[in-house]
Amino acid sequence: MAVYREAIPGPALETPSTSLEAHTSAQGSDSGAGRLSFYRKLCYGIGGVPNQVASSAIAFYLQLFLLDVAQIPAAQVSLVLFGGKVSGAAADPLAGFLINRSRRTGSGRLMPWVLGCMPFIALAYFFLWFLPPFTTLRGLWYTTLYCLFQALATFFQVPYTALTMLLTPNPKERDSATAYRMTLEMAGTLMGATVHGLIVSGAHGSHRCKEDTLPGEGAVSPNATRLYFIAATVVALTYPVCSTLLYLGVKERSDPSTPASGQGLGFLAGLGLTVRHRPYLNLVISFLFISAAVQVEQSYLVLFCTHASQLQDHVQGMVLTILVSAVLSTPMWEWVLQRFGKRMSALGICAMVPFAILLAAVPMVPVAYVVAFVSGLSIAVSLLLPWSMLPDVVDDFQLQHQHGPGLETIFYSSYVFFTKLSGAGALGISTLSLDFAGYESGACRQSEQVVVTLKVLIGAVPTSMILIGLCILMVGPTPKVPSRANSRSLGRRTSYTLA
Template identity: 25%
Template sequence: MSHSSSAESPETLPIPKMKFWTKMAFGAGDLGTAMTVNILVFFLLFFLTTVAGLPPGLAASVPMVGKIWDAVNDPIIGVLSDRTRHPWGRRYPWMVFGAIPFGLFFFLLWIVPSTDTWVQFWYYVLIAIAFHTAYTAVNLPYATLTPDLTRDYNERTTLNGFRFSFSLGGSIFSLILAQIIFAMFPDDPGLKYMILGLVCSLVAVPPIFWCVLGTRARVAEVQAATGEEDEPTTLPLSEQVKIAFSNRPFLFVIGIYLFSWLAVQLTASILQYFVVYCMDLPEATFPQVAIAVQGTALVALFPWSRVSERYGRRAVYLMGMGLWIIAQAGLFFLRPGQVGLMYILAIIAGLGVSTAYLVPWSMITDVIDYDELNTGERREGIFYSFMVLLQKMGLAIGIFLVGKALDIAGFVESVSGQEIAQQPDSALLAIRIAIGPLPTVMLIIGIILTYFYPITRQYHEEILLQLQERKREREA
C-alpha cells in the first residue's frame, strides 16, 4: 500500500518508501485511544444518567470538565514534548510512561463509588481529569509522529489511512465488546459497564508499546535521509502561540476539524438516547447502529484515499460531507418502526464520517511544513496541541449544552436496576434536534472552510522544494 513520492522525487527528498509493517505499527498507536474515546462518547453520558443516577445537567458537567482540562493540558504537554531531551527522542518517552496510567484511569471511570450524588460527581470529575491527562500524554506525542515518518504528500494521506483504520477498527471492536458484555449481564447495568471498562483498559495499552517499537527505526531513517535531528524547539511558548495563530492555513484546519468533530461526537453522545427513546428500540440495539456507522467509515477509508490522490483532499471532504448532511437531516424525521431506513442512514453517515477522520489530520502535516518554511523550525507539538485544544473546548461546551437542554426539556434520569423511564415529548424533541439540525449546521460550516483552504497539492510541492533548497544552502 506504499506510494511513491511522485511529488517529491528521490533527488529532492531521498527518503526510502515506508514499509508496510511500519505503517501497521504506526496505525496501532491509535487503537487503544480510539477504543476508550469511543466508549466514552457513546456510553458515558448514558451511564451517568441511567446507571449512576446523576441528573442530566450534572452528568453533562463531568465530560465538560474533563474535556476542558484535556484542552488545557494539550498545549502544555505539546510544548513539553517539543522541548523534551531523551535518548528515545522527544515523543516516545511520553507514550511509554503514560500508557499504564491511561488504562488504569479509564477503568476507574466505570465504577459507581457511592449512592450520594455529590460524592459521585466529584469522583467522576477527578478521575476524568486524571484520565484525560494520561490520554494526552500518550495520544498527542503519537499524533505528532506523522510528519516525522514521511514528507511525501500522498504517503501522509495513506499513513493516516492506516492510523484511522486502526482507530475505526478499535472503535468497532469496542462496540462489539459492549454488545457481548451487555448480553452476558443483561440484568446488572453497573456490572456490565465495569467489566466493559476493565476489558477495554487491558486491550488498549499494549498497542501503544507496539507503535513505539515499530516506528523508532523509521524516524531515525527519515532523520538520516534529511540531515535533521530530533532537537527540542527553542522558541518560548508565547512566541509559538503567536506564530501558530498567525498561520492562515492552520486557522482553516482547526476550524474544519472543530466543526467536523463537533458533528461526530455530538451525534455519538446523543445516538443511544435516540435509539432507545425516539426509535423505541432495546438498549442492546444501539451498538449495532454505531457499528453500521463506523464499519462503513472503516471500509471507506482507503477508497477515499485513492480518490484523494486523484482529485485532492478538498474534493474528498466536500463529497463526504454532502453525503453525511443527507444522513443527519434524515435522522430528524425518522420515526419508530423505520428500522431499515435507520440503518441505511447510518451507512450513508459512515461514508461522511470517514472523510472527517482522514482529511483534517492529513492537512495539519502540510501546515507544519508551511510553518517550517516561514520560521525555520518544526514545532509539531504546538500545532497538534492547539488544533486538539480548540476541538475539545468546543466539544466540551457542546456536550454540556446538550445535557443542559435535556435537563431543561424534562429528561427523566434513572439508576441501575430501574426500568428505562418514559420521556416527555419535550425531551424527545430535544434529542431529535441534537441528532439532526445541530450537526447539519456544523457540517455546512466545515464545507465552507474547506472550500477556502489555501494549501493545494501543487502549493505543498512548492513548499517542500523551497525547504530542500534552504537545506542545500545551509550545507553549502
C-alpha cells in the same frame, strides 16, 4: 529567527544543504526515497488503537451509563462531559510545552511520553466505569476521573500524532502512514463500540422496562455494574498491548536540525506564529464545527434510540453499521483525496446532513440502518481529512519560514486543543438542554419535551454545524505542498528541544 545550518554535522568541504539532505534521506526511512515498510506503517497505526477503542466506548455509551446506570442528574452529566473535554483541551498546550522542552533519549523524544502515560490512562479508564458505593458525590467522582482520563489521553495522543512528521520526510509516505493510522484507528473505534456494546447490552434494551413500570421509575439491570466492570477491563488492556507493538515496530527518526546549543524559538512565540498562519486558522475553524457535529451525533445516537424512538433493540446493530462503514470506507477516501484533492473529498461529509434529518423525522428500522451506513462514510472522511491536511499546513508554514525551526508539536497540540474545546461546549450545552427539557435519570419513559429535544440534537444541530464548517473550509486559502527537493531542503525541522 536563528539559522541552524551551522549545527549540522558533516565534513568541512561538504555544503550545509548537501549534509542536511543526506542526513534527512538516511534517517527514519527504508530507502533513499523516504519509503516506509508495510510493517513500520502497521505498527505505527496500531499505536493509535487504544485511545480510539476507549474514546469510541465513551462517545457512544458514557452518557447513557451516567444517566441510566449511575443515575446522575442531567445537569451533573453536562458538567462531567464539559469538564472532561476542557481538561483534555487544556492539557494539549501543556503537552506541547513539556514535549517542547524534553530531551532526546535512547527511545527517541516522543516515544517515552507515549509509554509513560500508558499505565495511568488504563487505570483512569477502568475506574471511569466503576460504580462507587456512595451516591451523593458520584457527580464529583466521575468528573474527576473523566478529567484525568482526558488529560492523560492527551499526553498520549499529542506525541503519538506528532510522530508522523518524524517517520519520513516524504509527504506521500506521510499521507500513506496517516491512512494506515486512520484505518487502524477506525478498526479500534469499531472494536471499542462493538466489544463494549455487546458486553453491556444486557444492562439496556426494551426488556429493562416492564409494561407496568411508572414514568420516572428506575429499572437498571442487576448485572449492570458487573457488565460495565468487565467491559472496562477488556478495553483498558488494549493500552499495554498496543503500546508494546508501537515501541517494537517504530523507530523515531532523529532530528537533523536540532541546534547544538539547545536554544531556539520558545513555545509561546511558536504558538503565536502558528495561529497567525491563515491555512492553519482556516483548517482549525472549519473542523471546530465539523468535529463538534460528529461528537454530538455519536453522543446522542444511543439516547435517541432508547428514549425518542422504538429502536433500543437495534442500538448495537446501528453502532456496528456506522463503524464498519467508516472502517471499510477509509481506504476509499484516501484514494479519493489523492485523486481528486482533499477539499473535494470534504464534500463527502455532506452526506450525513439529509440522512440525520431523515432519522429524526422518520425513526424507522430500515431508515435507521441506511442513516447509520451513510453516517459511517461521513465520519470516516471527517476524521481522515484534518490529519491528512495538517502535514500540508506545516510544510506550507515552513516554506514561508525557511530559517526558523519546525513547530510540528505546536501545530498538532493546538489543533487538538481547539477541537476539544468546541466539543466540550457542544456536548455541555446540549446535555444541559436535556436537563431543561426535564430529563429524568434512570426513567423508562421521558416526557414529550425530552423526545423533541433529542430529535433536534440528532438532526438539526449536527446539520447546521457541518454546513458552517464546510463553508469555511471551502473558501479559505489552500496550503502549498512542497516538492521532494523542497521537502528535503526543509530538513523536516522540529521544535521538540526548543525551550
